[in-house]
Amino acid sequence: MAEADGFAGGDLEKAGLRLSVAGEVATVTLARPERRNAMTGHTWQALAHVGQMLPEAVRIVIVRGEGSTFSSGIDLNMFRPGGVAGETSLMDRVADGSADDAELDRVIADYQEGFTWLRRPDIVSVAAVRGHAIGAGFQLALSCDLRVLTDDAQLCMKEPALGLVPDLTGTKPLVDLVGPSRAMELCLTARSVSAAEARELRLAELVVEDAELDGAVDDLAAALLAVPREAASATKGLLQGASARTLQEQAAAERRTQAGRLRALAAQAAETRG
Ligand code: ACO
Numbered sequence: 001m002a003e004a005d006g007f008a009g010g011d012l013e014k015a016g017l018r019l020s021v022a023g024e025v026a027t028v029t030l031a032r033p034e035r036r037n038a039m040t041g042h043t044w045q046a047l048a049h050v051g052q053m054l055p056e057a058v059r060i061v062i063v064r065g066e067g068s069t070f071s072s073g074i075d076l077n078m079f080r081p082g083g084v085a086g087e088t089s090l091m092d093r094v095a096d097g098s099a100d101d102a103e104l105d106r107v108i109a110d111y112q113e114g115f116t117w118l119r120r121p122d123i124v125s126v127a128a129v130r131g132h133a134i135g136a137g138f139q140l141a142l143s144c145d146l147r148v149l150t151d152d153a154q155l156c157m158k159e160p161a162l163g164l165v166p167d168l169t170g171t172k173p174l175v176d177l178v179g180p181s182r183a184m185e186l187c188l189t190a191r192s193v194s195a196a197e198a199r200e201l202r203l204a205e206l207v208v209e210d211a212e213l214d215g216a217v218d219d220l221a222a223a224l225l226a227v228p229r230e231a232a233s234a235t236k237g238l239l240q241g242a243s244a245r246t247l248q249e250q251a252a253a254e255r256r257t258q259a260g261r262l263r264a265l266a267a268q269a270a271e272t273r274g
Pocket residue numbers: 034035036038039069071072073074075076077132134135136137158159162
């Protein structure tokens with residue numbers, strides 16, 4: 001892996017990303033199709049940067065890959081001597097002793113920031129997965145709130161097969177979605193999951209034909225945008241906390257959140273009346 005050094009803020013293209021914003025919808029495109037959208041440390045730093053610079057108006061973030069593959073995961077050159085051009089190899093630094101545990105923790109935490117912001121309550125993130133989502137690519141899809149897959153999509157948690165663990169925040173959503181036993185089976189065999197199985201396992205909200213992917217994602221975005229913004233983010237926050245709370249705690253959280261909503265709606269109505 002490469003060290004978290006020197007992603008030049010704003011230089012998304014160099015990091016293999018493109019960002020386009022149209023009103024309330026932002027689209028983040030993994031844009032190294034010649035490498036099947038393999039990602040490096042700079043890609044993850046750039047992703048974090050996208051999260052930080054997102055205009056306030058944005059409510060939906062679509063994550064997609066250019067070409068036939070969502071993402072082939074980590075750039076395998078990061079494991080080879082010399083690493084990736086322009087990025088210091090973390091493997092080399094571990095080998096020569098210059099990266100201790102604290103430094104590894106810092107660098108990986110920095111990479112993880114590229115993934116965690118996709119859960120923010122003020123946005124809904126949608127992964128549009130065509131073809132393969134492998135390793136870090138699968139974890140990126142898992143970091144999104146919703147996943148739309150083409151019928152030829154294949155998901156694979158490849159890290160254990162390479163002697164690693166999945167460390168880009170994918171293990172929690174995987175366990176939450178499929179349960180610990182299935183998550184273990186998928187990770188410890190590093191096998192590929194077809195789109196049909198992904199739907200069965202609740203890893204995909206929707207599976208569509210290749211030609212329908214963009215339209216299906218646009219329709220989903222339109223449906224999500226039809227719900228008022230504040231209600232959507234308050235509801236997302238409630239749902240996100242549900243599994244960690246007892247029934248009583250969740251009921252209390254519902255009451256608190258609803259009180260806030262009622263107050264906001266009443267204030268809005270008073271303002272409209274003049
Ligand atoms: N890192 C670097 N280069 C890659 C990667 C990658 N992860 N994946 C593909 N490439 C390169 C290939 O080397 C090839 O380069 P070349 O044109 O110079 O020969 C080019 O991208 C096209 O790759 P193909 O294998 O020819 O593309 P194909 O469409 O047949 O297969 C697939 C796509 C299935 C994604 C395949 O490339 C693959 O299995 N890649 C490796 C996946 C992997 O093991 N990723 C690591 C996961 S673990 C983690 O992410 C932490």
